[in-house]
Amino acid sequence: MDKKNIDWTNLGFGYIPTEKRYVSNYKDGAWDEGTMTSDANVVINECAGVLQYAQTIFEGMKAYTTEDGHIVTFRPDLNAKRMVDSAKRLEMPAFPEDRFVEAVKQVVEANAAYVPPYGSGATLYIRPYMFGSNPVIGVKPADEYQFRVFSTPVGPYFKGGAKPITIRVCDFDRAAPHGTGHIKAGLNYAMSLHAIMSAHAEGYDENMYLDAATRTKVEETGGANFIFVTKDNKVVTPKSDTILPSITRRSLIYVAKEYLGLEVEEREVYLDEVKDFAECGLCGTAAVISPVGKVVDHGREICLPSGMEEMGPITKKLYDTLTGIQMGQIEAPEGWICEI
Ligand code: PLP
Ligand code: COI
Numbered sequence: 001m002d003k004k005n006i007d008w009t010n011l012g013f014g015y016i017p018t019e020k021r022y023v024s025n026y027k028d029g030a031w032d033e034g035t036m037t038s039d040a041n042v043v044i045n046e047c048a049g050v051l052q053y054a055q056t057i058f059e060g061m062k063a064y065t066t067e068d069g070h071i072v073t074f075r076p077d078l079n080a081k082r083m084v085d086s087a088k089r090l091e092m093p094a095f096p097e098d099r100f101v102e103a104v105k106q107v108v109e110a111n112a113a114y115v116p117p118y119g120s121g122a123t124l125y126i127r128p129y130m131f132g133s134n135p136v137i138g139v140k141p142a143d144e145y146q147f148r149v150f151s152t153p154v155g156p157y158f159k160g161g162a163k164p165i166t167i168r169v170c171d172f173d174r175a176a177p178h179g180t181g182h183i184k185a186g187l188n189y190a191m192s193l194h195a196i197m198s199a200h201a202e203g204y205d206e207n208m209y210l211d212a213a214t215r216t217k218v219e220e221t222g223g224a225n226f227i228f229v230t231k232d233n234k235v236v237t238p239k240s241d242t243i244l245p246s247i248t249r250r251s252l253i254y255v256a257k258e259y260l261g262l263e264v265e266e267r268e269v270y271l272d273e274v275k276d277f278a279e280c281g282l283c284g285t286a287a288v289i290s291p292v293g294k295v296v297d298h299g300r301e302i303c304l305p306s307g308m309e310e311m312g313p314i315t316k317k318l319y320d321t322l323t324g325i326q327m328g329q330i331e332a333p334e335g336w337i338c339e340i
Pocket of ligand 1: 249286
């Protein structure tokens with residue numbers, strides 16, 4: 001397989017169209033058999049549910065080239081399941097989990113020339129998504145839906161790759177109690193756009209959202225969960241009903257315990273505690289683990305002891321072990337790696 005002539009090592013996190021994508025339509029209560037298409041454009045009615053009432057959900061995952069040259073994806077079954085949870089919350093039909101995994105495989109296989117080579121630091125980002133496609137003018141769920149999967153080669157989510165970033169405590173809320181913070185709905189991201197633009201304008205890389213009810217507890221950022229490390233090397237990660245249940249975080253909890261022998265606490269984390277942690281990182285498919293060097297709370301600087309130059313030592317071990325598993329250098333737990 002000849003790879004595309006792309007400057008893999010200098011890729012940012014952007015959209016580059018690849019050759020093929022998957023599409024399946026839902027009509028009269030059933031999904032059609034689905035097909036691969038070269039057409040990157042979607043044509044829908046002006047009154048489609050997604051356009052009027054934001055009825056859209058998505059997933060994010062990656063394909064990797066392993067050290068021995070295979071192409072793999074990481075725990076796609078968990079993305080399939082999370083998409084079903086998202087669909088239920090937005091009154092959309094579930095796309096069957098086995099078909100989801102099959103569609104992802106087909107897309108990666110068809111775009112193998114775009115899967116960045118081992119060691120390049122880049123990956124193929126895979127974006128499954130679903131939206132209400134027929135006209136809806138009264139506020140109600142659509143009757144017809146489209147499920148699609150496209151892929152695009154990407155580099156690091158944050159410029160500078162593994163360099164620690166600076167984030168601020170955000171005055172806007174991301175998710176309401178009993179709202180949609182725990183699902184991957186487009187609406188959660190639409191409402192974060194103003195917050196991220198204003199963070200960037202003030203010189204911060206990301207927002208730390210607090211819980212909307214009390215504004216005392218750490219939730220997550222716009223696109224990743226938090227991992228903290230205590231001064232005695234315990235891994236602490238926020239537990240909340242209003243954050244996205246990150247597959248990366250769930251995997252890191254297992255890696256920390258089972259591969260690194262670390263103690264892990266999944267619990268409520270108060271903003272007041274952040275000053276006492278030794279390390280902080282953002283974890284997610286796009287973010288992998290991006291180290292945080294500084295958190296600014298309304299002018300008050302909380303500088304993590306790990307500093308602004310490199311990842312903290314435990315964060316680095318977590319990063320190396322997780323990416324080692326994904327790239328086939330370290331043996332994976334049963335069922336984590338899906339070979340294409
Ligand atoms: N939190 C939010 C809001 C996200 O958008 C993402 C990205 O998918 C994550 C957390 C991380 O989740 P995962 O590790 O499953 O990619
Ligand atoms: C992902 O990590 O897959 C996401 O969807 C996060 C998004 C901010 C790119």
